[in-house]
Amino acid sequence: MAKIDELIIEKIMDAAKIEEVISDCLGTYSRDNPHGLKKCGVRYKALCPFHDDKSMGSFIVYPKGNCYKCFSCGAKGGVIEFLMEHEKLSYPDALRWLGKKYSIPVDDVPVNWTYTPKPAPPPLPTLELPMSMVLRTQYAATPENDNLIRWIGEANKWDSVQRKRIPLSLADYHVGHSKKGHTIFWQIDEAGRVRTGKMMKYYPPGHAKYGHRDQDSSWNFDFIHSVLSKHWDPELREFTDEPPYPYPNIYNPDKQEARLTFFGMHLTQQYRRATIKLVESEKTAVLMSIAYGNNQQDLWIACGGLEMITRERLKPLIDQGRHIILYPDRDGVEKWKAKMAAINYDRMSIDTDPVLKWWRPEDGPKADIADVVLRMINNSKPLTNIDDVADKMPNVKPLIDKLDLEIDQ
Numbered sequence: 001m002a003k004i005d006e007l008i009i010e011k012i013m014d015a016a017k018i019e020e021v022i023s024d025c026l027g028t029y030s031r032d033n034p035h036g037l038k039k040c041g042v043r044y045k046a047l048c049p050f051h052d053d054k055s056m057g058s059f060i061v062y063p064k065g066n067c068y069k070c071f072s073c074g075a076k077g078g079v080i081e082f083l084m085e086h087e088k089l090s091y092p093d094a095l096r097w098l099g100k101k102y103s104i105p106v107d108d109v110p111v112n113w114t115y116t117p118k119p120a121p122p123p124l125p126t127l128e129l130p131m132s133m134v135l136r137t138q139y140a141a142t143p144e145n146d147n148l149i150r151w152i153g154e155a156n157k158w159d160s161v162q163r164k165r166i167p168l169s170l171a172d173y174h175v176g177h178s179k180k181g182h183t184i185f186w187q188i189d190e191a192g193r194v195r196t197g198k199m200m201k202y203y204p205p206g207h208a209k210y211g212h213r214d215q216d217s218s219w220n221f222d223f224i225h226s227v228l229s230k231h232w233d234p235e236l237r238e239f240t241d242e243p244p245y246p247y248p249n250i251y252n253p254d255k256q257e258a259r260l261t262f263f264g265m266h267l268t269q270q271y272r273r274a275t276i277k278l279v280e281s282e283k284t285a286v287l288m289s290i291a292y293g294n295n296q297q298d299l300w301i302a303c304g305g306l307e308m309i310t311r312e313r314l315k316p317l318i319d320q321g322r323h324i325i326l327y328p329d330r331d332g333v334e335k336w337k338a339k340m341a342a343i344n345y346d347r348m349s350i351d352t353d354p355v356l357k358w359w360r361p362e363d364g365p366k367a368d369i370a371d372v373v374l375r376m377i378n379n380s381k382p383l384t385n386i387d388d389v390a391d392k393m394p395n396v397k398p399l400i401d402k403l404d405l406e407i408d409q
């Protein structure tokens with residue numbers, strides 16, 4: 001095959017703009033094209049085309065650096081990498097694609113090139129946020145608008161021992177709350193360094209999906225590091241990425257890189273002998289710790305998405321020789337098995353019993369271990385409050401009402 005001239009490659013790389021290439025492939029964001037590219041200040045965003053992305057915030061396109069990066073799955077690169085990954089082009093074909101777009105003839109020139117990838121810039125230091133920021137969201141913030149915390153706190157899910165564990169578990173995991181009602185799942189690593197936090201909204205009481213992720217309201221998902229790099233534009237009434245950053249001393253994305261870790265990772269330091277039980281969602285990890293409570297023995301941590309499970313992120317656990325058990329969602333069993341095979345760590349196993357053996361249709365087709373376990377707790381718990389008694393024994397209800405009965409605990 002003919003080689004492509006070095007000079008032509010240079011010309012193409014000079015002309016090619018990452019935001020133009022990606023918007024050619026994904027289209028522009030609109031109501032009809034939710035997967036398109038959306039301008040946000042000096043950057044662009046889209047649902048990540050390289051993993052099963054459900055809400056915007058992870059995949060950022062940087063015109064200044066002519067590159068893109070996904071903070072969830074780690075996909076990153078420039079125009080060439082995007083075309084090779086997304087359009088499944090070879091390297092020369094990616095150049096031809098760009099040559100055509102930018103009217104630079106590629107193959108009719110005397111050629112002599114060998115592929116020399118650009119030397120990667122030295123990696124930026126990992127962002128570390130102050131612990132005081134975590135504590136503020138945990139204790140100074142008021143959780144009234146945090147729908148998930150309300151849902152978790154509702155007594156009818158738990159027996160009396162579990163109920164007492166709720167505040168302890170929330171404190172252990174450093175679950176925080178934003179003023180706008182997000183639940184904040186801080187990501188603190190095995191050395192206690194605060195990497196970032198994931199902010200998510202949940203549906204309010206009365207909603208059919210109360211207790212589940214809010215997929216409808218605006219600004220229902222974000223990362224703390226992303227918020228720190230934006231400022232509020234009062235005219236647009238939205239966050240923009242326009243510098244100067246409001247917190248340049250805490251986070252400047254040109255100087256530090258936010259690297260994600262697992263939710264609950266900091267607890268591995270405290271509970272050194274515990275088996276690591278890895279689930280997908282942060283909410284599930286918290287619920288399971290409330291349900292079982294024995295962190296010394298079983299420590300629940302959340303990866304936040306299958307694509308987050310990489311050998312690199314597991315390294316601190318593998319180095320310690322930890323036993324790791326994976327708990328997939330019911331609809332993710334096969335993918336998690338494949339992931340486990342790819343990781344190839346001999347102390348890792350998968351437990352599908354909760355979502356296959358213990359599962360009942362009322363848990364839902366996408367149930368995870370918490371859905372199943374909570375249903376089981378609910379079916380087996382002793383009747384410790386009068387509403388439960390009334391619920392289970394309708395014939396006794398008139399008597400309860402008449403005598404205004406209570407259970408003496």
Ligand SMILES: [Zn+2]
Binds near residue numbers: 048049050053072075
């Ligand atoms: Zn991604």
